[in-house]
Amino acid sequence: MQGMGPGMGRPGIILLREGTDTSQGKPQLVSNINACCAVADAVKSTLGPRGMDKLVFDGRKVTISNDGATIMKLLEIAHPAAKTLVDISMSQDAEVGDGTTSVVLLAAEMLKQIKGFIEEGVHPQLVIRSMRQASALAVQRVKEIAVPFEGDKGREMLLKCAGTALNSKLISRHQDLFAPMVVDAVSGLKSDLSDLNLIGVKKVPGGEVRQSFLVRGVAFKKTFSYAGFEQMTKKFVNPKILLLNVELELKSEKENAEVRITDPDQYQSIVDAEWNVIYEKLDKCIACGANIVLSKLPIGDLATQYFADKGLFCAGRVEVGDIVRVMKATGAQIQTSVNGLDDGILGKCGHFEEKQVGDERFNLFTECPSEETATIVLRGGSEQFIEESHRSIHDAIMVVKRSLKSRSVVAGGGAVEMEVSKFLREESMKIEGKGQLVMQAFAKALEIVPRQLADNAGFDATDILNSLRKKHFHGDNGQWYGVDIETGGICDTFESNVWEPSINKVNSLAAAGEAACVILSIDETVRNPKSEQPGAGGGGGPPMGGGGGGGGGGMSGMMGNAMDIANNGQRSGRLGKGVKYMKGRGGG
Numbered sequence: 001m002q003g004m005g006p007g008m009g010r011p012g013i014i015l016l017r018e019g020t021d022t023s024q025g026k027p028q029l030v031s032n033i034n035a036c037c038a039v040a041d042a043v044k045s046t047l048g049p050r051g052m053d054k055l056v057f058d059g060r061k062v063t064i065s066n067d068g069a070t071i072m073k074l075l076e077i078a079h080p081a082a083k084t085l086v087d088i089s090m091s092q093d094a095e096v097g098d099g100t101t102s103v104v105l106l107a108a109e110m111l112k113q114i115k116g117f118i119e120e121g122v123h124p125q126l127v128i129r130s131m132r133q134a135s136a137l138a139v140q141r142v143k144e145i146a147v148p149f150e151g152d153k154g155r156e157m158l159l160k161c162a163g164t165a166l167n168s169k170l171i172s173r174h175q176d177l178f179a180p181m182v183v184d185a186v187s188g189l190k191s192d193l194s195d196l197n198l199i200g201v202k203k204v205p206g207g208e209v210r211q212s213f214l215v216r217g218v219a220f221k222k223t224f225s226y227a228g229f230e231q232m233t234k235k236f237v238n239p240k241i242l243l244l245n246v247e248l249e250l251k252s253e254k255e256n257a258e259v260r261i262t263d264p265d266q267y268q269s270i271v272d273a274e275w276n277v278i279y280e281k282l283d284k285c286i287a288c289g290a291n292i293v294l295s296k297l298p299i300g301d302l303a304t305q306y307f308a309d310k311g312l313f314c315a316g317r318v319e320v321g322d323i324v325r326v327m328k329a330t331g332a333q334i335q336t337s338v339n340g341l342d343d344g345i346l347g348k349c350g351h352f353e354e355k356q357v358g359d360e361r362f363n364l365f366t367e368c369p370s371e372e373t374a375t376i377v378l379r380g381g382s383e384q385f386i387e388e389s390h391r392s393i394h395d396a397i398m399v400v401k402r403s404l405k406s407r408s409v410v411a412g413g414g415a416v417e418m419e420v421s422k423f424l425r426e427e428s429m430k431i432e433g434k435g436q437l438v439m440q441a442f443a444k445a446l447e448i449v450p451r452q453l454a455d456n457a458g459f460d461a462t463d464i465l466n467s468l469r470k471k472h473f474h475g476d477n478g479q480w481y482g483v484d485i486e487t488g489g490i491c492d493t494f495e496s497n498v499w500e501p502s503i504n505k506v507n508s509l510a511a512a513g514e515a516a517c518v519i520l521s522i523d524e525t526v527r528n529p530k531s532e533q534p535g536a537g538g539g540g541g542p543p544m545g546g547g548g549g550g551g552g553g554g555m556s557g558m559m560g561n562a563m564d565i566a567n568n569g570q571r572s573g574r575l576g577k578g579v580k581y582m583k584g585r586g587g588g
Contacts, residue, residue, distance in 0.1 A: 025523065029118055032081035032519050033111045039082045040108030042075065043068050047101045047449070049167045049485050050457040053388075064384045066168065067391050068101030069093035080525060084518055088511045096504045097398020098165045102449055106512035109448040111519055113441035122434060124520045130431075130438035131520070134424055135513030137439075138446070139506050141423045142416060145479060146408035146502035147494075157409055158183045158400050160499045164412055165399040167498070169392035170385065174209055181214045182393065185374040186400040188216070196401065200325055200375040201393060203386045206358040207379040212389075217349065217368045218329050219375040220322040222361040223315045226301035231308040233291075234354040239313075241347035241365075242290035243327055243334045248316070249300025250278055281338045282306050288341035292352060294318050294326065296334075313352070315363065325375075329368035403501040412500045413482030413493035414450025414468070420509070421446040422472045442513075450483050459488040 045052045046066035053066045056074040063074055072089045085104050092103045114127055149157040162179040166172055185199045202219060261267055282303055285293055292313045293299070299307075299316030307314045318326075327334060332347025350367025357377060376393060380386040403409065410416045424443035428436045450468055454461040464483055467490045471478040480494035 026118065026121075028525055029124065029520070029523060030115060032522060032525075033115050033118070035079040035082040036085055036108045036111050036519060039072075039075075039077060039079075039085050040105050043071055043101050044105055044452050045456060046071065047105065047168070048453040048456050049172060050453075051101075051168055052456070053170070062384060063387070064170075065388050065391060066101075066170070067388075067395065068104055070391060072100070072104065081519055081522060084515050088515045092507060092511055093398075096402050096501070096507050097395045098500070099504045099508045103508045103512050103515075105448050105452060106445065106508060107515040107519075109445040110442060110512060110516040113445045114438065114516070114520065117434075117438065117441070118520075124523070126434060127438050128517045128520050130435035131442060131513055131517050133435070134439045134442035135509060137424060137427055138420045138442075138509045138513070141420050142410060142502055142505045142509065145416075145419060146406075146410050148408045150407065155183065155187070157499065158187070158403055160497045161403045161409060161501055162396045162400050164498050164500055165396040166392055169395070170388045171209060171392050177210055177212065178393065178396065181212075181376060182396045182400055184214060184216075185376060186397055186404065188372050188374055189401075190372060196397060197321060198325060198328060198373045199397060200321065200373075201390055202362070202375060202377045203390060204358045204360050204377060204379055205383060205386060206381070209378075209380050209385070209389065211379040213377055215364055215366065215375040215377065216371065217364065217366040217375070218322065218325045218373055219362050219364045219377060220318065222354065222363060223317045224298075225315075226299075226304040229304055229308070232304070232313050233311055234313065236291050236313070236352040238348065238350060239291035239352050240289055240343075241292045241294065241326065241330050241332050241349065241352075242285060242288060242341070242345075243323060243332045243347065244285075244293065244295040244338070245297060245334055245336045246281070246295060246338060247297040247299075248278070248281060248285075248293075248295065248303040248314075249298055250274060250302060278302060279306075284338040284341060286310050286312065288346065289343060290341075290346055294323060296320060296323055313354075325373045326365060329365060329370050329373040331369055399501060399504065402503050406501050406503040408502045409499045410502045410505055411480040411482060411492075411494035412498040413485070413491075413496075414453055415480045415482030415493045416500075416505050417446040417449040418468045418472050418482065419479045422469075453483045453485070454488075457483070457485050457488070459483075464488070464490060 043054075046054060046068060051066050053064050054071050056063045056065070056071065058074060063070065065071060069089045069092070072086045075086075077083055077086055085107055088107060089100045089104050092100045110131070114131070117127055118124065159179050162182045163175045166175040166178060171178060189195065189198060200218065200220070202221065259267075259270060261270075286307075290312065293307060294314070295316045296318060297316060299314050304314060323334065326332065326347065330347025330349050333345040335341065335345060348369060349365045351365075353364050353366075355362050355364055358379065362377070378386055378389050378393070380389055421443040424439055424446075428439035428443065431439060447465060451461045451465055454464045468481060468483075471481045471490060480492050481490050482493040482498070484491035484493075484496075
């Protein structure tokens with residue numbers, strides 16, 4: 001073209017697929033912060049003993065819960081940056097079990113306090129550096145003020161930690177029942193505290209919640225039973241237990257099996273051989289001296305009746321988790337064959353009984369040689385209530401486990417957050433420059449916990465926070481003062497037995513600070529459009545072999561059409577000489 005300069009008409013460089021959405025710079029960062037604050041607003045009303053519950057309906061199932069991790073998981077948050085808060089909530093649930101709502105609130109409040117600096121042009125890396133410094137100081141302060149416990153006071157401490165974890169749950173009114181239950185179950189894990197699979201939780205709908213009980217051993221629901229089950233012995237003292245991964249039932253032959261015989265009498269010998277195989281297996285189980293036979297695989301009606309006649313108890317299709325707990329509790333070894341069974345592979349327990357619990361029957365193994373296993377049987381009126389009870393028990397179990405590991409506690413009720421906030425304000429005065437303001441913003445963000453506790457209880461958060469600040473800054477022994485949920489004032493929450501494991505607060509502060517830094521380090525978000533589905537369009541490629549018409553989606557489509565025609569009997573076109581349509585026996 002004439003008149004076009006050397007720089008004119010140069011095509012633009014396109015790096016990303018058409019339709020890709022990119023957002024960057026300060027507006028993008030502020031948008032991410034706002035999204036995180038919106039997520040926190042959705043769960044903040046669930047915090048504390050007076051927190052409200054959320055009802056989440058996903059189209060199939062109704063869930064009623066005030067557990068932060070459960071709600072975050074069910075919300076299915078789509079915003080890519082806000083998903084970071086879901087991740088820290090999940091990690092807090094896996095690591096500590098409690099404090100899942102607190103960690104989300106802390107991270108969002110930190111971002112909210114920092115947002116003003118970002119809008120005014122402070123570089124995010126400067127903010128991140130100061131945030132990490134403040135987070136490290138906060139964790140250090142919690143470790144300094146934590147109160148260790150040893151010896152006789154250990155059980156009392158654990159009971160109070162479990163009670164605090166249950167305070168904010170649906171079953172808080174029954175913590176006098178569940179707290180000792182949880183402590184007894186976790187305290188039994190002497191060799192390996194991390195193996196919480198040794199603590200089973202079984203749910204039985206119906207009845208009252210206070211009918212829940214702890215089995216010091218193993219309990220599992222009666223499995224699918226065949227004819228002859230009612231004739232079996234249902235109670236044993238000092239029984240021997242055989243655990244199998246073997247199927248004890250007659251198996252029907254395959255449809256395509258073929259047996260050729262020359263004499264009708266030979267057929268009876270084949271049938272007799274099948275029966276002899278199963279009877280030989282059953283006799284070997286009895287000969288080893290076992291009184292109870294459990295198997296992961298089915299135990300059929302023939303075996304059930306045979307064992308009943310011999311005075312044994314058997315159960316097939318037992319869940320893997322229950323079999324493993326029985327193995328750990330009784331010392332039995334799971335066998336994959338019935339050959340070579342001896343007394344050494346059998347387990348032992350003091351007492352076995354089949355017991356009616358509500359509408360279900362449970363098999364109970366108690367007085368086991370290994371006292372590490374325990375089973376909590378939960379009762380309740382509705383399915384939603386039992387599910388929430390299960391989540392509450394899980395949180396309490398995790399808290400007690402972490403308390404046993406860390407062997408130190410701190411006071412709850414916002415006391416720790418206020419003490420750390422005061423400490424950070426004092427430390428910030430030793431710093432020069434913008435980092436001082438960032439650390440003070442971090443300190444102010446920690447006040448969200450006592451403020452939200454007061455708000456959720458219906459009290460005046462401003463008055464309570466002012467009282468707490470005054471007590472922590474001027475009181476000689478004010479470090480454990482937090483929100484008094486009962487009266488609407490402040491109290492020494494350590495004296496009020498509101499205790500939490502120190503690792504809970506350490507993990508919350510570290511995770512929240514790290515999540516805030518991750519959000520602040522993002523300066524651009526790129527959303528790629530969904531790639532086109534391969535072969536989605538009709539008539540993908542050139543016609544093959546001169547034949548026929550487009551819409552097949554390539555060779556796989558042609559093969560699929562050919563199989564459909566063969567199976568459905570739709571025939572078209574002419575066959576070559578000597579070729580016939582045939583339909584196999586396995587077809588159709």
